Amino acid sequence: MSILSRLFARSRKARITIGILGAPNAGKTTLANRISNECGNGEPLGVVSPVPHETRDCKALEHCVISDHNGSLDLTIVDTPGITTSIDYREFQQHGLSRQESIQRAKEATRGVIKAIQSLDKMDAAIVVVDAARAPFDQINWTVIGNLEARKIPIIVAANKSDLADADPELVKETFQSDIIPISAKNGSGMNELYGSILSVSGM
Amino acid sequence: MDLHINFVTEKTTRKMNSTQKCDFIISRLKTDCVLVFEGGLNPEEEAALIEETMIQIDHQEFLGYKILNPTPLRMSGLFSRKNLKMTVIAPHNYDHLSIALV
Numbered sequence: 001m002s003i004l005s006r007l008f009a010r011s012r013k014a015r016i017t018i019g020i021l022g023a024p025n026a027g028k029t030t031l032a033n034r035i036s037n038e039c040g041n042g043e044p045l046g047v048v049s050p051v052p053h054e055t056r057d058c059k060a061l062e063h064c065v066i067s068d069h070n071g072s073l074d075l076t077i078v079d080t081p082g083i084t085t086s087i088d089y090r091e092f093q094q095h096g097l098s099r100q101e102s103i104q105r106a107k108e109a110t111r112g113v114i115k116a117i118q119s120l121d122k123m124d125a126a127i128v129v130v131d132a133a134r135a136p137f138d139q140i141n142w143t144v145i146g147n148l149e150a151r152k153i154p155i156i157v158a159a160n161k162s163d164l165a166d167a168d169p170e171l172v173k174e175t176f177q178s179d180i181i182p183i184s185a186k187n188g189s190g191m192n193e194l195y196g197s198i199l200s201v202s203g204m
Numbered sequence: 205m206d207l208h209i210n211f212v213t214e215k216t217t218r219k220m221n222s223t224q225k226c227d228f229i230i231s232r233l234k235t236d237c238v239l240v241f242e243g244g245l246n247p248e249e250e251a252a253l254i255e256e257t258m259i260q261i262d263h264q265e266f267l268g269y270k271i272l273n274p275t276p277l278r279m280s281g282l283f284s285r286k287n288l289k290m291t292v293i294a295p296h297n298y299d300h301l302s303i304a305l306v
């Protein structure tokens with residue numbers, strides 16, 4: 001790309017909204033909080049929890065700035081509820097919630113899934129977070145990737161939890177047939193590659 | 205539990221719009237039926253089905269569904285989901301049912 005067209009691309013899209021999408025428990029909020037911590041004002045986007053459907057509403061944080069030698073990009077990162085095809089309140093009871101709390105959480109979770117699906121239309125780019133330690137990978141990732149592709153939204157597939165012994169980033173790559181970035185949202189490995197990839201899909 | 209499997213041909217789904225397809229699927233899931241779609245569902249139809257399912261989950265009887273697409277034991281480009289023109293949908297508690305491409 002010529003210097004002129006790079007500058008043009010930058011001035012045109014120097015601010016982008018990037019969605020963090022995927023199945024419940026994939027590590028989306030952990031990643032959003034890390035990006036905020038490393039590039040934003042450090043304000044966490046949400047609570048991280050081993051109980052699925054912890055995030056039940058979309059949450060945006062503006063002005064997370066990442067840069068390379070070409071310049072900088074002002075990101076609005078959007079953490080979204082995990083997308084799924086079924087919600088069984090009894091799963092929450094197994095995590096120690098009462099029946100009443102579990103049903104309440106399940107009701108909020110169903111609304112959260114709808115919000116996550118509807119958020120797809122508002123993104124300029126998306127990071128699809130896959131739990132690389134849980135093969136076979138959630139089928140929902142196909143639905144998410146397919147819908148982003150249909151909307152021509154650039155996608156980065158992050159193979160998360162690569163710090164775990166069971167993680168198989170190569171299988172994530174083979175399964176989804178796309179370039180992937182192995183990361184650990186928890187300990188921070190792969191984040192520079194991820195930022196590089198965000199800059200490159202944003203036309204920088 | 206009796207296992208009911210419905211093969212849904214492209215001829216059947218061709219005439220349906222997205223809402224009709226969702227109603228068709230969810231009403232059968234509620235009677236514990238596994239559905240195999242010839243030609244598969246496209247991503248937008250899958251998203252519409254998720255939204256409608258989330259509206260209809262009642263936290264008693266109907267808790268959603270699982271996609272049980274056949275997966276080959278070893279992935280290769282030829283058998284990737286992109287090339288697989290088939291979608292298998294089962295009630296949420298059919299996790300134990302495994303379908304493989306051999």
Ligand SMILES: Nc1nc2c(ncn2[C@@H]2O[C@H](COP(=O)(O)OP(=O)(O)OP(=O)(O)O)[C@@H](O)[C@H]2O)c(=O)[nH]1
Pocket residue numbers: 023024025026027028029030031047048049050051052053054055056080081082083160161162163164183184185186187
């Ligand atoms: N080992 C490891 N664990 C991780 C990593 N990222 C997230 N986790 C753990 O995975 C669990 C879920 O993390 P969250 O960030 O809450 O996941 P989420 O995708 O936001 O989940 P929902 O909001 O429920 O959709 C937590 O127990 C995290 O500590 C990682 O890179 N490595």
Ligand SMILES: [Mg+2]
Pocket residue numbers: 028029030046047048054055080081082
């Ligand atoms: Mg979350």
